[in-house]
Amino acid sequence: MxxxxxxxxxxxxxxxxxxxxxxxxxxxxxxxxxxxxxxxxxxxxxxxxxxxxxxxxxxxxxxxxxxxxxxxxxxxxxxxxxxxxxxxxxxxxxxxxxxxxxxxxxxxxxxxxxxxxxxxxxxxxxxxxxxxxxxxxxxxxTVDNDLPFTDCCPGFGSVAKYVATSTLEASLDIRSMCESSTKVFILEVMGRHAGWIAAAGGLAGNGRDEPPHIILFPEIPFEREAFLARVEQSVKDYGYCVVVASEGAQYEDGRFVADAGGKDAFGHTQLGGVAPTLANMVKQALGYKFHWAVADYLQRAARHIxxxxxxxxxxxxxxxxxxxxxxxxxxxxxxxxxxxxxxxxxxxxxxxxxxxxxxEKKMPIHYISDDGFGITEDCREYLQPLIEGExxxxxxxxxxKVAHLKNVLAEKKLKTPFEV
Amino acid sequence: MxxxxxxxxxxxxxxxxxxxxxxxxxxxxxxxxxxxxxxxxxxxxxxxxxxxxxxxxxxxxxxxxxxxxxxxxxxxxxxxxxxxxxxxxxxxxxxxxxxxxxxxxxxxxxxxxxxxxxxxxxxxxxxxxxxxxxxxxxxxxTVDNDLPFTDCCPGFGSVAKYVATSTLEASLDIRSMCESSTKVFILEVMGRHAGWIAAAGGLAGNGRDEPPHIILFPEIPFEREAFLARVEQSVKDYGYCVVVASEGAQYEDGRFVADAGGKDAFGHTQLGGVAPTLANMVKQALGYKFHWAVADYLQRAARHIxxxxxxxxxxxxxxxxxxxxxxxxxxxxxxxxxxxxxxxxxxxxxxxxxxxxxxEKKMPIHYISDDGFGITEDCREYLQPLIEGExxxxxxxxxxKVAHLKNVLAEKKLKTPFEV
The missing domain is CATH 3.40.50.450 (Rossmann fold)
Structure with missing residues (x-):
């Protein structure tokens, strides 16, 4: 050969x-x-x-x-x-x-x-x-975990571990603050089409009484009233509410929650962020002090975790x-x-x-709890091994410490350049 | 006794x-x-x-x-x-x-x-x-590192390590993407009154050619044109631009950059976020594709790093x-x-x-480079030991794994409750 x-x-x-x-x-x-x-x-x-x-x-x-x-x-x-x-x-x-x-x-x-x-x-x-x-x-x-045939996609487990860890850590923070300060914390995570990454936030706690109290999946149409009612109930029951929101959270009609329709001072459309949009919604309706985070690239680059x-x-x-x-x-x-x-x-x-x-592999609907705000035991069983080990x-x-490659280009052998 | x-x-x-x-x-x-x-x-x-x-x-x-x-x-x-x-x-x-x-x-x-x-x-x-x-x-x-007398404040070193690590990791991500996709990444960090935390982002790289290319400090009045010019120059020189922005970044007149004056669809004032505000500014002026992250509580709760x-x-x-x-x-x-x-x-x-x-202990002005967008060697020497060790x-x-305390309250001995 x-x-x-x-x-x-x-x-x-x-x-x-x-x-x-x-x-x-x-x-x-x-x-x-x-x-x-x-x-x-x-x-x-x-x-x-x-x-x-x-x-x-x-x-x-x-x-x-x-x-x-x-x-x-x-x-x-x-x-x-x-x-x-x-x-x-x-x-x-x-x-x-x-x-x-x-x-x-x-x-x-x-x-x-x-x-x-x-x-x-x-x-x-x-x-x-x-x-x-x-x-x-x-x-x-792919961090999106949406390739077919394979049980999971390399890249996803690490984002999942990052999101579960960050949700846990931030939950301990807000729990400390909620008596006299912040009551609602919203973490926005990736996943425009599927809720795999948001679901991983559910690994931070176990059962309905532990944060995150609400997970918002793209698969479940967002209903403002139901969301606000659950936020209010969590604050009543636990003193605080932790929300993990997929960037792809959307209304029944397919509009993204992040498309708040806002304009900046110059009249330009404000590019969203589901977390700040939800935070403002909570503030307007319920008056709670909030904090929000958008993990963005940090989540998929977090090799340290x-x-x-x-x-x-x-x-x-x-x-x-x-x-x-x-x-x-x-x-x-x-x-x-x-x-x-x-x-x-x-x-x-x-x-x-x-x-x-x-x-595209979708998240099975039986991985989402009946109320639409959490993950099921089946989902937990699926996700758990993927985040294991440090x-x-x-x-x-x-x-x-990261690799520093020389990245030397091989000598070109063709006469003509090519426009892409 | x-x-x-x-x-x-x-x-x-x-x-x-x-x-x-x-x-x-x-x-x-x-x-x-x-x-x-x-x-x-x-x-x-x-x-x-x-x-x-x-x-x-x-x-x-x-x-x-x-x-x-x-x-x-x-x-x-x-x-x-x-x-x-x-x-x-x-x-x-x-x-x-x-x-x-x-x-x-x-x-x-x-x-x-x-x-x-x-x-x-x-x-x-x-x-x-x-x-x-x-x-x-x-x-x-305090994560703000602003107590007087003490050389540093417990809590700060860990946020600094988180921010330096996250800046490094996200920079490697955007560097990979910039040829055909995202060219500007903005990370918003805490520090409403002082730039200590933003400065820590500077530890991700060494010298002007390594990201972050721009740090925005509350101490240095924000100038839109100078900022945009530097973003454009970085994209020209390196293909991409990484910005670490303090939430306290402000204009000469004291207005926070995050106060974009935006309104949502209901006419309510949009609560900012300096990162999305800057991202929109870059998009409007230069047309670059961007990503932004707001670390918020994640940074100060990140015990894992x-x-x-x-x-x-x-x-x-x-x-x-x-x-x-x-x-x-x-x-x-x-x-x-x-x-x-x-x-x-x-x-x-x-x-x-x-x-x-x-x-309040302010950041010494000689910790900020002359152009206002970076940290000096003095600053690096100060910060470096604080993030060391895992x-x-x-x-x-x-x-x-976290502590689970019983948190048992001692029996009350006083007859009267007290309203705070």
């Missing part, structure tokens, strides 16, 4: 552990020098392939690659770039073939969520439809992707298969990219 | 390590059973004393008290309650004397910031002016407060005295409450 180079790229919103998948790919490739030559990483995802901006990872030491295990973000740059179909934009695929051929690339590993797996699937068609032999394997990643389970799974899908490629698989993605929840046991399976692409990064000077 | 009981209470905004001070007080008191009987903790600060709601900490096991070392928030409840002067509201002081006498309380430890040390000082006057012998010692605490230095200092001021009381001191507060920055060495000194109360809490089921 001839030695071929590999192309690896990161795509879509990055996570605390996507670099662990990169580490899994690169370390495993390095163990097979008889089959895989260099691993080129796309600078900024697939854009790097189109522009022939290929980072030569062979320039990085083993230690530097290992440091990816504890470095959040996308070490090679990611992108939001969706490729059209081969028939719609043949020019891009021809460019990919040109670049791959110029750099003798025979393996393509694409690390991302639904849209990215769609790209990986389209690239795999190059082999058949354009006669350029390339092995394409998807590497799953990553789940050890998640880190291990992220590494493993990278490793298995390479092993699948070497075993002659094509257009598949390693997935996580749960054997049992407690004690947690899982193994790696595979799913065809043709079926992964553009499918994988603290090394620290230096009081902050996490 | 007769055995007397002690009263301890937590006051003002809580921190990730105020319970470590409580632990220091209670553990040290337990070592002196010949002088200190029970330690009663005020339920919700001084309010607990006024209402005769005294938590009997002798009901808690040594292990439960030790668990306070890794539990954020205020385990006994805090309060925002400022006592008037003795001459203005003698009734409250008479009530305190009644309660203290009924429970044989001879020591008063008050754990808080400037306002709280003011209360502690006023209570100390009971001894002289009302003839009730009580030893009053302040225990410093506390500074080991801070935890140790928080414990020590609690311990020393008790030792000072036993040494016959009156109306003082233990302070942290820096001997040198590198390697960091410090010891405990003391300051008179009469001078601590109601004084003190991860134990975890259980994937989230931090």
């Amino acid at each position: 001839a030695i071929k180079n590999a192309f690896y790229a990161q795509s879509g919103g990055v996570t605390a552990v996507i670099n662990a998948s990169a580490c899994g790919v690169i370390e495993t490739a390095r163990k097979h020098p008889d089959q895989i030559g260099k691993v080129y990483a796309g600078r900024n995802g697939i854009i790097g392939a189109l522009r022939e901006e290929l980072i030569d990872t062979s320039e990085e030491s083993d230690d530097a690659i290992r440091a990816l295990m504890h470095t959040p973000g996308g070490a090679f740059g990611s992108c939001r770039y969706k490729m059209k179909n081969l028939t719609e934009n043949r020019r891009e695929y021809e460019r990919l073939v040109e670049v791959f051929r110029a750099h003798d690339i025979g393996y393509f590993f694409y690390n991302g969520g639904g849209d990215s797996q769609d790209t990986a699937f389209k690239v795999s068609q190059i082999a058949d439809k354009m006669g350029y032999p390339i092995t394409c394997i998807g590497v799953p990643k 990553a789940s050890a389970t998640d880190v291990e799974q992220a590494y493993t899908v990278g490793q298995k992707a390479v092993e699948m490629a070497l075993a002659g698989k094509q257009a598949v993605m390693p997935i996580i298969v749960r054997e049992q929840s407690s004690p947690y046991r899982w193994h790696i399976g595979e799913a065809p990219l043709s079926e992964v692409a553009n499918q 994988a603290f990064p090394p620290f230096e000077n009081g902050i996490p | 007769a055995i007397k009981n002690a009263f301890y209470a937590q006051s003002g905004g809580v921190t990730a390590v105020i319970n470590a001070s409580a632990c220091g007080v209670i553990e040290t008191a337990r070592k002196h059973p010949d002088q200190i009987g029970k330690v009663y903790a005020g339920r919700n600060g001084i309010i607990g004393a006024l209402r005769e709601e005294l938590i009997d900490t002798s009901e808690e096991s040594d292990d439960a008290i030790r668990a306070l070392m890794h539990t954020p928030g205020g385990a006994f409840g805090s309060c925002r309650y400022k006592m008037k002067n003795l001459t203005e509201n003698r009734r409250e002081y008479e009530r305190l004397v009644e309660v203290f006498r009924a429970h044989d309380i001879g020591y008063f430890f008050y754990n808080g910031g400037g306002d709280s040390q003011d209360t502690a000082f006023k209570v100390s006057q009971i001894a002289d002016k009302m003839g009730y012998p009580i030893t009053c010692i302040g225990v410093p605490k 506390a500074s080991a230095t801070d935890v140790e200092q928080a414990y020590t001021v609690g311990q020393k407060a008790v030792e000072m009381a036993l040494a016959g001191k009156q109306a003082v507060m233990p302070i942290i005295v820096r001997e040198q920055s590198s390697p960091y060495r410090w010891h405990i000194g003391e300051a008179p409450l009469s001078e601590v109360a109601n004084q 003190a991860f809490p134990p975890f259980e089921n994937g989230i931090p």
Whole structure:
């Protein structure tokens, strides 16, 4: 079997552990020098392939690659770039073939969520439809936890651990303050289409009497009166109320709660934030003093509080992707298969990219309690193992130590630049 | 020397390590059973004393008290309650004397910031002016780092570590995304009057080329054009821009940047958030895609990423407060005295409450770089040791394990309730 180079790229919103998948790919490739030559990483995802901006990872030491295990973000740059179909934009695929051929690339590993797996699937068609032999394997990643087939998505467990931990900590804070000060605390978390991340806030407490007292899911239409009644009841019963709100919380008619319709002093539409919108709603209706937080990127970048389970799974899908490629698989993605929840046991399976692409896994409705404001025991059983184990990064000077890659670009071999 | 009981209470905004001070007080008191009987903790600060709601900490096991070392928030409840002067509201002081006498309380430890040390000082006057012998010692605490005399305030170092870590992590995230997506990230942090916490964001990078590219301090008047010019320059130079903004960022005329003057759909004034306000400003003027986060309570409750230095200092001021009381001191507060920055060495000194109360320590202007957007080497040297060392809490089921106190109230001995 001839030695071929590999192309690896990161795509879509990055996570605390996507670099662990990169580490899994690169370390495993390095163990097979008889089959895989260099691993080129796309600078900024697939854009790097189109522009022939290929980072030569062979320039990085083993230690530097290992440091990816504890470095959040996308070490090679990611992108939001969706490729059209081969028939719609043949020019891009021809460019990919040109670049791959110029750099003798025979393996393509694409690390991302639904849209990215769609790209990986389209690239795999190059082999058949354009006669350029390339092995394409998807590497799953997304904090949204919405990829089909896989039991969970690398990246999600760490956000879930961050959100559960932050909810617990902030709850202890407001509980201390509520007698004479703040009575309502609202934490806004990611998840525009599904409530997986908001649900993780539920792991902070156990049962209705423990915070969070309210979780707002995109799956459950937001009703102002029911929400306010529950806030008021919580303050009466416990002295305070903790709310974890998905950024995707929405009214029955599909309007996002965050679209408050506000204008700033210049008459420009104010870009929302579900947390401040809810906080103002509570203040107007009930008069309670409030605080709110929007975790935004902090939640998905929080490698310092990553789940050890998640880190291990992220590494493993990278490793298995390479092993699948070497075993002659094509257009598949390693997935996580749960054997049992407690004690947690899982193994790696595979799913065809043709079926992964553009499918969204929704949160099962039986994971949400009947009143719509909490999680069920089924949900808890599902989520619990995903946040387990700590994988603290090394620290230096009081902050996490992160990988510093050289990110040297391979010399370009093509004459023409390419506009993306 | 007769055995007397002690009263301890937590006051003002809580921190990730105020319970470590409580632990220091209670553990040290337990070592002196010949002088200190029970330690009663005020339920919700001084309010607990006024209402005769005294938590009997002798009901808690040594292990439960030790668990306070890794539990954020205020385990006994805090309060925002400022006592008037003795001459203005003698009734409250008479009530305190009644309660203290009924429970044989001879020591008063008050754990808080400037306002709280003011209360502690006023209570100390009971001894002289009302003839009730009580030893009053302040225990410093505040994330704002604005107490005078002490080199730093317990609580600050942990927020600083959280902010530096979060800034670093989020910067790696946006750096990965900026080529085809988000170009500006704004993190809003606490500090309405002083830029100490915002300054800590500066520890995420080293030098002007590393994020954060812009820090906004309350001390430096906000100028829209200069800010936007720097954002644009950063995006040009580095591809992205990371901003750490103090909630207290304000215009020359004292208006807070967060007071955008916006109205919601109902015409109600929108309660700000400096981060979304700045984000909209950037979007309107420069068109960049942005993300923003507001850390709010998450930052001051984040015991999971506390500074080991801070935890140790928080414990020590609690311990020393008790030792000072036993040494016959009156109306003082233990302070942290820096001997040198590198390697960091410090010891405990003391300051008179009469001078601590109601004084605010400002950030020295030479801690802010000439352009107003960064920190100087002097500032870095000051801040660096305060975030050093990790003190991860134990975890259980994937989230931090926290103290669960019984918080049993001592039987009331007074006939009359008291309205606060």
